[in-house]
Amino acid sequence: MATPPAQDRPDDDVPIPRWRYVAAVITALLLVGGGITWLVQPESADCAENVKKVETADGARCVGLTDGSFPFTKDLRHVYGLIEKENRRVTREAAKRDGRPYVSVAYLLGMNPGKGDSNTTESIRHEVEGAYTAQYEVNHGRGHGQTPQIKLLLGDTGKEKAQRDYTLGRIKARRDPDRIVAAAGLGTSLTGTNAMISKLSDLDIAAFGSVITADELEKNDGLVRVAAPNADEAAAAVQFLAKKHAKDKVLIVQDANKNDLYTKTLGSRFAAELPKDRLAFPEPMQYDSSKSQLATYFNNQMPNLCLDPPGVVYFAGRGRDLPDFLAPLANRRCKSDRKITVLSGDDVSQAAQAAGFADVKQALRNGNIRLLYTGLAHPGAWSKAPHVFDKNAIVPFQAGGKFTTTFRDDALDDGQAIMGYDAVLTAVTTIRKSVHLENSNQPIERDAVVQMLRTVNGANAVPGASGWISLQNNGSPQRKAIPIIEIDSDGTTRSISVSASNGKPYAPE
Incomplete structure (x- = not known):
């Protein structure tokens, strides 16, 4: 193929018009300015x-x-x-x-x-x-x-x-x-x-x-x-204890967190329902879930618990705090003397899904402990x-x-x-x-x-x-139906009874 005449080729050195330089500079400045604006703009709060x-x-x-x-x-x-x-x-x-x-x-x-x-x-x-x-x-x-x-x-x-x-x-x-x-x-x-x-x-x-x-x-x-309500849960718990643990002394473990209405009223209502001669100690074992070192606190309390071991512990606390209580309880020096039944309120239902449940199961396997709670609902009921x-x-x-x-x-x-x-x-x-x-x-x-x-x-x-x-x-x-639920050492749950505030759940006549 013949080479085209020189005059027909495009000129490689054609000068670029000045207006293009100006446009490029302006565009760059706008981009930089826009970038700066984007960088300083706060992230949108709209999700x-x-x-x-x-x-x-x-x-x-x-x-x-x-x-x-x-x-x-x-x-x-x-x-x-x-x-x-x-x-x-x-x-x-x-x-x-x-x-x-x-x-x-x-x-x-x-x-x-x-x-x-x-x-x-x-x-x-x-x-x-x-x-x-x-x-x-x-x-x-x-x-x-x-x-x-x-x-x-x-x-x-x-x-x-x-x-x-x-x-x-x-x-x-x-x-x-x-x-x-x-x-x-x-x-x-x-x-x-x-x-x-x-x-x-x-x-x-x-x-x-x-x-x-x-x-x-x-x-x-x-x-x-x-x-x-907590009053009914506490009354149902006392009803259950009167039938199944009539001779056992009861220790109340009470969360003193002022912002938690659940734990506050659960413990006070249970104490009001339980006959005073059933108490193992005149005052509850009191802790504050809003503060740190719960496991250490409970570990330090175990020697006192072993002075006169109760048959039942009523845990007026959240399920998330159970591992910190049960692990020291399982290591108590008097654990071979007798089994302790720990009874609590409905929030224990959350324990199986929370961090530390492996410690709960281990405590139930090795600590001579039985764990029950008054539930809100359970299919076994x-x-x-x-x-x-x-x-x-x-x-x-x-x-x-x-x-x-x-x-x-x-x-x-x-x-x-x-x-x-x-x-x-x-x-x-x-x-x-x-x-x-x-x-x-x-x-x-x-x-x-x-x-x-x-x-x-x-x-x-x-x-x-x-x-x-x-x-x-x-x-x-x-008189809402309240199932009494047990958590076994393998983590499974089962209803062992259905109670109410007076022991008889409401049903239309």
């Missing part, structure tokens, strides 16, 4: 719609309110996805001509438990799974009425006041757009829980507690709970005392039921799923008595739900999976 990263002394975390589209933790993705799907179905149906109207229940928990929390990641997931199961059952079944349908919103209340206040602020803002008429769940019995319930009451939002048991919470007019439970109420948790087919790998032993289910079921029962809607544009009278809280009793009692829920004027269930 999702109605969810914000809120800073506290313990660090920042995303809190707020979601329809399930934003899972607060990876562990909650599956169940949140199911709730989001059901919420969207409810919204679509309500938009149809003659479609069923809906209202929303906000399920509130510290969704991302951290160090020092009494709940575990697993127990939170179980509780939300139970709440979803109830939402699905009341929307798709016919046994609990049909209108209005229920959307389930999920709120992470965090751990600090600023986080809780942000979530409550989102509930206030979304109260009308999302038609929120009730809140359920509510976390555990801490001082912050009391403040949260008070703010919900100010918004005319009825509150349905799932696992909160502190007696002091009975002062809130807008609150009911499906769990037996259904066969132990079948007359106490409505047969239809437990169907979702039996073979072929909604919970067991949807969450095949999750167990019911900690009772959290059952209690989450019962909290939503009781909320929906009250809502459907109160809110009579013909369409989803009709105004809602939220205070009607609060008004009807005291009608859920007697013939109107709710057949819960954890037992019959007949609410008293103080918002607590009357």
Whole structure:
């Protein structure tokens, strides 16, 4: 191929116009400036719609309110996805001509438990799974009425006041757009829980507690709970001891943490119920879970315990503190003298999922110790005392039921799923008595739900999976069924009895 004439070639040294240099410099300056702006801009605090990263002394975390589209933790993705799907179905149906109207229940928990929390990641997931199961059952079944349908919103209340206040602020803002008429769940019995319930009451939002048991919470007019209060748990424990350990002396081990309403009232109520001549020592063995060196403290107390070993120890503390108590107890010098029965409250259900459970099992294997607790719910109770439970109420948790087919790998032993289910079921029962809607544009009278809280009793009692829920004027269930549960040395649990505050669980005549 011939080479083209020289004059036809492009000139390799053609000068670049000056305007291109100027444009390049300007572009570079803009890019650099933009980069600097990006570097100095603070990171966005928005995690999702109605969810914000809120800073506290313990660090920042995303809190707020979601329809399930934003899972607060990876562990909650599956169940949140199911709730989001059901919420969207409810919204679509309500938009149809003659479609069923809906209202929303906000399920509130510290969704991302951290160090020092009494709940575990697993127990939170179980509780939300139970709440979803109830939402699905009341929307798709016919046994609990049909209108209005229920959307389930999920709120992470965090751990600090600023986080809780942000979530409550989102509930206030979304109260009308999302038609929120009730809140359920509510976390555990801490001082912050009391403040949260008070703010919900100010918004005319009825509150349905799932696992909160502190007696002091009975002062809130807008609150009911499906769990037996501490007074009833303590009374049931004394009833059990009167039958099975009538001659044993009892030592009370008491947590003095001022911010924990659960441990405070559990210990005081038990002491009030127990005859004084049953006490091994005139004062409790007192510790403070808000301080360090618990295991060392208990280790130093063991020589005193061996001076006159009790037959029973009533542990008025959280399940997370059990390893620090049981390990020194298992090493006591007098352990060969006699077996000690450790009896505690419902929070022990969290111990199996918390750090240190291997130490608990080892203590039970080698320490001549038996571990029992008064639970809120347990599947073994259904066969132990079948007359106490409505047969239809437990169907979702039996073979072929909604919970067991949807969450095949999750167990019911900690009772959290059952209690989450019962909290939503009781909320929906009250809502459907109160809110009579013909369409989803009709105004809602939220205070009607609060008004009807005291009608859920007697013939109107709710057949819960954890037992019959007949609410008293103080918002607590009357003679709620309380299973006595044993944790074996291999970590398994079993119901050994079903009791109540007077020894006879409530059931309609």
